Amino acid sequence: MKYSVLGCSGEKVSRVCLGSMTWGLQNNQQDANQQIDYALAQGVNFIDTAEMYAVPPSPATYGATETIIGNWIANNSSRRKEILLATKIAGGGLPYIRSGSPISGESIIEAVDGSLKRLQTDYIDLYQLHWPNRTSPHFAKHWPGSISFTDVDRDVHEQQMLEILQALHTCIKAGKIKYCGLSDDTTWGINTYLKLSDKYALPKMVSIQNEFSLLHAKDWPYLIENCVHENIAYLPWSPLATGLLSGKYANGNRPQGSRWTIAQRNGLFRDTPNAHAATAEYVEIAKSVGITPSQLALAWCDQVDGVTSTIIGATNLEQLKENIAAFEKPLSEDTLAAIQQVFNDYPVPF
Template identity: 45%
Template sequence: MNFKTLGRTGIKVSQICLGTMTWGSQNSEAEAFQQMDYALDQGVNFFDTAELYPTTPVSPETYTDTEKMIGNWFEKTGNRDKVVLATKVAGAGRPYIRNGAPINAETIRQAVDASLSRLKTDYIDLYQIHWPNRGHYHFRGAWNYNPFEQDKSRTRDEITEKLEALGECVKAGKIRAIGLSNETAWGTQNFLTIAEKLGLPRVATVQNEYSLLYRTFDLDLAELSHHEDVGLLAYSPLAAGILSGKYLDGGKPAGSRGSINGDLGGRLVPHQEPVTRAYVGLARRHDLDPTQMALAFCLTRPFMTSVIIGATSMEQLKLNIGAADVVLSDEVMKGIFDIHRQYPMPI
């Protein structure tokens, strides 16, 4: 297992990160414990969660259950010091989460303390803003993205307020580093600029969607990542399982995320079928597992700090972690380039 540094923090994390968003819905606590045991044994020292989880589906009844399971595992195993733990504060929109309030100084303080309690720990290694208040183009929002509706005067003030609250938490020893999620290049740069001006914590990472089917990070954010040392934590690197090929020809295997979350957050659309078939075909022509090829590609990207995998079975988990050992040939990389050139934005 290779390791990367979280931004300029000095914190080393495995290039594979264990995602947890199915724990509490598709996975029981016993299964979550088994996944954490195995991942740690394979050299995965980086776990990512969120107060919102599980998300398959999102529900007020299961809200925070994933963090509680991780806390119970820490308590049982005593392995807290072996794990770099990341979690996130949820944004506005759900009345059962702080009455639907947007992320501000007070909600950050409340959320940090609540997560610490559920996780049964004194500190969080990486604390992330799950999504911005002002809106963004993620979660299939690119097709109607309209930044011109954003409040110019309020947006930078909100970023400053968040950074000041996060700075308080860093000074108190509650969190070690901060990150963003579902952010844009402009938003990330403003967090960096304001933090430098005011002596506040510096953003270490951005957790955005990235896969063979969704490569917006290759553009402006890649440039920012290179110059500012803000790495990507890639979520949905298999496009919610689509790149495994299991949903081709209308398939929806029992117990799969597609059988629970319908169109997989807008990803399972007709446009993805030809390009998915092309990637699956490319993998099989080179005796590669399509899942491992998709993950191994993500690991080749210069801006990648860690690829967040998720699994509902141990078989899937072993396959995903095994992608860390897969080396893609020049021929495979050229095949990926050619397919991407033909289908640049299918989801």
């Protein structure tokens, strides 16, 4: 296993981050225990979760994933120090989580305490904002005209961000969290937090996790360049585009128990003709070099300059083994060139 530094935190994290959002819906406690044990045995030291998991989110599964991880920690307390544990506070919009209110200083304090209790731990290594209070160009809102930036009151949002940083500072001083980071945010969001941190001597965001894959590379190059030069760890989520890049959804297939058989909060917006056409070509490249389509997509993501650690998920142990193995050997220059040709034909397929 290879390791990278998590932004300005100085902490070393595995190039593979174990995602957990299926635990509590598609996976049970036993499944999660197996995945954690296997991942740690392979050198993975980075686990990501969120208070709103399992996914798709619902009142019935809110907090379920953190609870499952907490049960593992309680039964393996001596191994807690082996893990850099990351979780996230849900943003506004879910009525069963703090009445759908936006993130505030008060909600940070409340949510951190809730996560600590479910996780059965004294501290959280990386505490992230799941999405910003303003609408950001994620979840298929990256097309021009999808959202209006000029309608946002910058001063109001900066004041909210300052209040959030102050609450995070309180939690860090109390020993409840070690570092803080972002998710589903933008270059402006990163830099505004950094500016406020410098101005008011508050904690710096050390990381950001955004959707990033062969089918959705909107953060390259501008946001990733910003991350590199501002020492912000870049953590891709959904590097397989919710399983699409595995090839399992080809020709309208919907394998039993797969993500696309479960109603999604934002719909199946990745299910487009161009996305399937691009995937079919990536599948052929993978076959030609003797690896699985998932391994091709994950290895490509790992080799993108500026990526710190890629968040992977699996619904069974065999998938997890396949995915972790993708990081063992880099793709050749010829394979990368073949991928680039397809990417050039389908740069924004959904």
